Amino acid sequence: MKTNLIRIGAALSAVLVAAPAFAQDLTFWSWRQEDRAAYETFIDTFETANPGITVKFETFEAANYNTILSTALAGGVGPDVMMVRAYGGLENVASAGYLEELTTASVPALADFAAPAIAAESMRSDGKLYAVPFASQTQLVIYNKALFDANGIAEPQTWDELKAAAQKLKDAGVIPFANGTATAWQNETVTFGLGSSLMGKDFYDALMAGEADFTDARFTGALGEIAAVAAEYFPDGFIGLDYPSAQQLFSSGMAGMFIGGSYELATFKTQNPDIELGVFAAPGKTAEDAKLVGLYFDGGYAANAAGANKEASVKFLNYLASQEFGQAFANTLNNISTIPGVTFDNPLLAEVNDLNKSSIPYLMLAHFRYGEPSGSVLIQGEMQKLFAGETTPEAIGEALTTGLAAWYEPFQK
Amino acid sequence: MPQLRMTGRGLWITALIVPPLAFVALFIVYPIVSAFAYAFFDWQGLKRLDFVGLENFHTVLFVEPYRSWTINAFKNNVIVFFALMVLQNGLGFILAYALWRELPGARFHRIAVFLPVVLSTIIVAYLFKLFYHPLFGVVNITLKGIGLGWLAQPWLGQSGTALGSIIVAQAWHMVGFPTLVFLAGMQRIPSEILDAVRMETESEWVKITKIVWPLVAPSATIVFTLLFVGAFNWFELPYIMGGLDGSPFGSTDVLGLYFYRTAFGNVSAGQQDFGLGSALAVIIFIFIAIVAGVITTRLRAREIQL
Missing domain, CATH: 3.40.190.10 (Periplasmic binding protein-like II)
Structure with a gap:
């Protein structure tokens, strides 16, 4: 046994x-x-x-x-x-x-x-x-094709054309941009989805080479332009509008454009299978400026x-x-x-995928999220202040540079 | 001296005491002690590195940017505490008094006042988030409807209104709790005392200040202490309505959110640091324990034994 x-x-x-x-x-x-x-x-x-x-x-x-x-x-x-x-x-x-x-x-x-x-x-x-x-994900502008066609709008090639397109939508009673900034991380998306071409590849290269910091006029100038567009063409009270509501505004056809990531495309199609979508890289000042998207993995x-x-x-x-x-x-x-x-x-x-060929990295995530305060934490809060009229682009440049200097060596003087 | 021998009665008592003691030790004492221990180490992700003594405490209290984050969150907690003291406990006392005096409809109102307490915090948070919606929210639509459109605000998006809006939601949610505790206290006041008062005065004010308020002191001790602990541990509503970063730019940031963000990171913005997070947790714990202790002993002293 x-x-x-x-x-x-x-x-x-x-x-x-x-x-x-x-x-x-x-x-x-x-x-x-x-x-x-x-x-x-x-x-x-x-x-x-x-x-x-x-x-x-x-x-x-x-x-x-x-x-x-x-x-x-x-x-x-x-x-x-x-x-x-x-x-x-x-x-x-x-x-x-x-x-x-x-x-x-x-x-x-x-x-x-x-x-x-x-x-x-x-x-x-x-x-x-x-x-x-x-x-990879791409930060760019997504638009509602039917609304663009109905108002005779083509994909803008310059910053002024972008504003003109937004104005046309506004005149037609359509909210130009659906974005809201109450959800903190959306501020970062809006900043780089809309501003990458304005900042330009030269700025990015200089920043990486340690020759420029965020007080650079190419960067602060872009922030000023973004804030001006937001004040004029974002929904009423957009600083109190959260991310899910902004998505709904766009997918329901109440708004013509959405600054966001390529990951939104699938979401919008799910929320409204009938919606016809288009994408473009937000333009720079002139048609000659490279159109850049913000790219990250x-x-x-x-x-x-x-x-x-x-x-x-x-x-x-x-x-x-x-x-x-x-x-x-x-x-x-x-x-x-x-x-x-x-x-x-x-x-x-x-x-x-084609747009990705002309891109700069989604800046804060790719290079400035390795210490505290992270570039993301800073830009999100600072942009909320800018949209609320409580700071200036120049002050943001200063705040980012001195804030990041806590751990980012090239900024430590 | 009576000896507790390991037979009969002694064994019986041991058997009853050991399991709960072990439970408390394992699930309450051990986590608190280990959080204390974590705070003294340097961390890389969840990997413990060197012993760093008090450095984490020094960092969260005195080194930028943590210093201003800590101060800002603490300041907001203080605001929350005092605002809720008025909105939640003050209103609770008034409601309790009205219910106790059996004004018309008291039975209905007793239930109505307590009902929100039963709701899940998640439901309350989403409900109020919808109320405050800048475009479709009932608050703004009502204001516009009655010709006060200029008062319509992006409530949760402005540094001036965001925290207040969340405090109002919290007060609405929990006002039934102090009401209930005060009401129970009032109902315990012996009717002889009330009859005696009626011989002296008809004034409600005198009755409240001289009789009711002193006699519900034990209830006040409970709700004040609990409010203090709740206000400094506040997390759910600001998390759902303002987000992990205390959006916009830290105006709804409180110690709870700040601790969570620091210890566990924030996918869309920052890194995690367990050591700093634990240091914060320890500071919050010690602060709450000491102040709650002081509040309780002070308030106990003024209670009257009947």
Whole structure:
């Protein structure tokens, strides 16, 4: 009897120990609850091609995702594969050493990715890459085609044409821009969605080279123009208008334009399937000024450095870096995949992808969110002040430069 | 000296005391103590680095930009406390008195006043956010409708009106609570005392100031202390109505939001720093504990035993 028990015990523990070798169960964490169905399909494709590996997709609330993820990783119960944010949000997780370093040896497809995309998922301190970048987002102007056509408006080529277009809409009883700035981060979107071309690539290059700071006239001048347009052409009481209401104003056809990210396109189509959308880069002063959009990378797919199924995880990452996946990602999720060679069925996405060729990075996220106070915190609050008439563009330039000097070395004099 | 032997009665008492004690130790004492401990370390994400002594406390109290953020949030908490003291507790006392005097419709009003307390904070926050909407909000539409269009404001978007608007929502939501506590206190006043007063004076004012107010002192102790703790822990309404940054530009920022943002980060703006967040939590905790203690002992002293 006793020996039987021992035999059964031994057999059971053998099964338990050996089980992971038969089937590799990967957990895959994400903050994109709304994309669950699409990811289940992608995972099916991967599982069919890789028998023996199963992937379980789990989602968490977007706003608290980083907290949940880093808590889990710190406690040793993190997922095998996970979505991570880019830039400063990536450093939070990667700097603690939780993520597996990725190289062209482990994920060969990475060799062809665009340099800014790779930079977005690398740590500044060691220059190493920790995630496969998945999507880029573009800050630009989205407009309602039917309203533009009805009022005989073409995509503006100069800042004055933009104002003239807004005036025409206003005269026709349409709210020119739907945007509101009560939701703090919308101020940053409005600033760089509308102002990137006014600031210009020269300013960006000079800023990065340490030759200019935010007191530069190219920057403060742009802020002044933006505030003037907002005062004239944003909805009544826009400083008290929150983000969801602004979206509704646009998708319901009450407003002609929306300054926002390319991620809004899918939202507007969902809110109003009949709406016909167009996009353009907000123009500079003259038609000769380069039309620039604000470009940034959303996040990436990373593997747990302490994961039990690292081999399978890397295999899955290779799939997530493949053109096959990128194509499916772009087609089903209507997002701009960062994978080279992906084409876009959706003409709007194709257009956004074209606009991306003339861009500057979405400034504060890409370069100034690595310390406190972050450039985002500062610009959001300062722009709210400007819109409320409680500060001036020059004072903002000063506040940004001195505020960031707390941790941004080039500004420390 | 009686000895508690591990038999019979002693065992029985031990068995009853140990589980709740263990529960409190594990779920209350341990988290508080560990938050204290976290505050003395440097953090990178959720990874603990070196012991830094009091540096985190020094940073949040004396180093820019944290210093002005801390002061601004604290100042707003103080405003909230005093505003709610008037709007919530003051109004609560008046309502309780009206209900206690059984004015017409008292039964209906007793329920009506308490009803908002039952609503979830989320519902109240969204409701008031809609009320204050600059374009479609009932507040602005009403003002325009009665010819006071010049008073219509983007209530939640201006530094001058945002905090006040949220305070009004909070007062509406919770005014039923002090009302109920005061009402219970009033109902405990013995009728002989009230009869005796009636022999002396007919003045309601004298009755309130000389009899009712002193006799509901225990109720006042409760609602004042709870309001103090609530006002300095305030989070839900400003979070939903103003956002994590205390929009616009910090005018609705309170210590709760500021702590959360610092400790856990803000996806659309900033980084997380667990050490600074814990230091803030410890400071808030100590401040509330000390002041609440003082308030309670001071107010207790003026209570009259019947």
